[in-house]
Amino acid sequence: MGEHKVALVPDGLEGERVDAVIARMFGLSRSRSAELAAAGRVRLDGAEVGKADRVSGGAMIEVELDDGPRVAQVRPRTVEGVGIVYDDADIVVVDKPVGVAAHPSLGWDGPDVVSHLAGAGFRISTSGVPERQGIVQRLDVGTSGLMVVAKSEIAYTVLKRAFKARTVDKTYHALVQGHPDPFTGTIDAPIGRHPGADWKMAITEGGRHSVTHYDTLEAFVGTTLLEIKLETGRTHQIRVHMAATKHPCVGDPTYGGDPVLAARLGLERQWLHAVRLGFVHPTSGDPVEFRSPYPADLQHALDVVSAA
Numbered sequence: 001m002g003e004h005k006v007a008l009v010p011d012g013l014e015g016e017r018v019d020a021v022i023a024r025m026f027g028l029s030r031s032r033s034a035e036l037a038a039a040g041r042v043r044l045d046g047a048e049v050g051k052a053d054r055v056s057g058g059a060m061i062e063v064e065l066d067d068g069p070r071v072a073q074v075r076p077r078t079v080e081g082v083g084i085v086y087d088d089a090d091i092v093v094v095d096k097p098v099g100v101a102a103h104p105s106l107g108w109d110g111p112d113v114v115s116h117l118a119g120a121g122f123r124i125s126t127s128g129v130p131e132r133q134g135i136v137q138r139l140d141v142g143t144s145g146l147m148v149v150a151k152s153e154i155a156y157t158v159l160k161r162a163f164k165a166r167t168v169d170k171t172y173h174a175l176v177q178g179h180p181d182p183f184t185g186t187i188d189a190p191i192g193r194h195p196g197a198d199w200k201m202a203i204t205e206g207g208r209h210s211v212t213h214y215d216t217l218e219a220f221v222g223t224t225l226l227e228i229k230l231e232t233g234r235t236h237q238i239r240v241h242m243a244a245t246k247h248p249c250v251g252d253p254t255y256g257g258d259p260v261l262a263a264r265l266g267l268e269r270q271w272l273h274a275v276r277l278g279f280v281h282p283t284s285g286d287p288v289e290f291r292s293p294y295p296a297d298l299q300h301a302l303d304v305v306s307a308a
Contacts, residue, residue, distance in 0.1 A: 003065040011057035018042055019051040022063050036063060038129050040106045047193040074104055074131050076119035079111040084120075085146065085290050090155035090283050092122055093148050095292045098269050102138040102147065104131040110141070117149065124149065126156040136160050137170075137233060142252075145172070145274025146292045150282070158282035163233065169278035169289070172228045173217070174238060175271035175302065176247040177258060179224050183216040187241040191234045200254060201236040203244050210234045212241040220305040222261070223250055238272060250301065265301035273298055 005026055013021050019033040022042060036042055037051035041064040044055060055061065083095035094113055096102075101112040114131060117124060124134040134149040136159040150156035162168050192207030194200035211231035218225045224247070228238055236255070242248055243255035251267035253259050262268075278289035294302065 005063045005065060007061055009055045009057055009059045009061055013055060014057035015054050017051065018044070018049050018053045018055060018061075021055050022061065025061070026063060026065075035129070036065070038132070041065075074115050074118055074133075077111070077115050078119040079113075079116040082113065082116045083292075085292070086288075087122075090152045091148055091150055091159070091281070092117065093146060093277065093290050096139055096144055096147055096274075097295065098142060098144045098297070101141045103135050108141075113147065113149065122151065124151050126150055126153050128156075136163055137168075138235075139274060140236065140239075142269045143172075143272045143274065144292075144295050144298070146277040146290055147274065148277060148279070152283075155282040159279070162279055162282075166231050167279070169276065170230045170233065170274065171276035171278075172230070172238060173273050173275045173294070174214075174226045174228055174242065175250045175298075175305070176224055176226055176242050177222065177250055177261065178247045179219055180214065180216065180226070180245060180247050185214060187212045187214070187245065189241065189244060191237060191240055201234070201240050203240060208232070208234055210237050210241065212237060214242075221308045223305050225302070239270060265304050267297060267301050269297075271298055271301055 007025055009021060018037050019030055022028060023030045023033040034051040037049065040048050042049055043062040045059050079100055081097035082100065084092060085095050086093040096113055099110065101108055101110060103114040104112050126134050134151060134156060136150050136156060137147050139145060139147050148159065150159050188211050189203045190207030191201050191210040192204035194202040209232060213229045214226045216224055217227050230237060239249055239252055239255045248256040249270040249272050250265065251257055251262040252270035273294055276291050281288050
């Protein structure tokens with residue numbers, strides 16, 4: 001077990017980045033501070049934070065130290081069900097099944113996309129910590145569908161910029177409870193860590209700017225199939241925003257989904273799928289678009305509600 005340091009952030013460091021703050025407060029190098037944050041070993045008021053997050057004066061900051069970096073390991077191993085939709089020298093587009101994480105992380109022992117790509121012989125040559133090499137976007141473990149991984153440094157840089165600039169078309173389909181009113185709308189509400197559970201997200205006053213657009217595709221008895229476009233890409237964004245409108249994703253008890261309905265539809269996860277991904281190719285400059293069909297469990301649930 002590493003050394004554990006706890007301190008209160010001085011008011012004079014209000015608004016500074018996490019990596020800069022722990023470097024100054026604990027006498028670490030900036031790069032070591034960034035490593036610790038990337039490895040999930042820095043907490044602010046009990047919640048895990050990244051190196052670029054900003055601190056508040058008076059907040060309690062905790063850092064776990066040891067003799068060297070403790071990071072999630074990439075163990076090359078192929079994962080059944082991971083589909084390769086497109087592959088070239090710069091990018092690989094993956095159709096991710098449910099139950100697979102985007103990359104290894106501390107506390108997650110299940111399969112992940114980065115380890116699959118390593119096991120399947122894909123060469124990812126980008127900067128950053130090894131377990132997140134090439135990752136320019138993430139999908140929740142419980143969400144299936146399309147994600148792009150950068151294979152070259154130029155692709156990584158260009159795609160990261162595109163996601164930040166919101167020029168990537170990220171389209172999802174979600175089956176939600178009830179019937180949203182209006183049928184088409186935009187949810188603009190900041191998302192941050194849930195104050196009562198750091199494994200959940202919530203709409204919070206000090207959260208990050210988050211925008212979700214939705215449109216009704218088809219209404220059923222008690223449920224609605226939505227097409228959702230994300231401007232931003234916050235953790236659990238669709239799930240949190242739909243729950244806030246009192247129309248949680250079917251099969252999502254974490255955010256208010258009815259477990260009885262989920263059982264009736266044979267669902268063991270939220271009905272949420274990344275169906276379309278479009279962007280300008282990072283080296284050719286051509287627009288590209290990829291699509292993913294519904295997985296069997298989501299299609300079955302849709303068939304059941306359609307027949308009602």
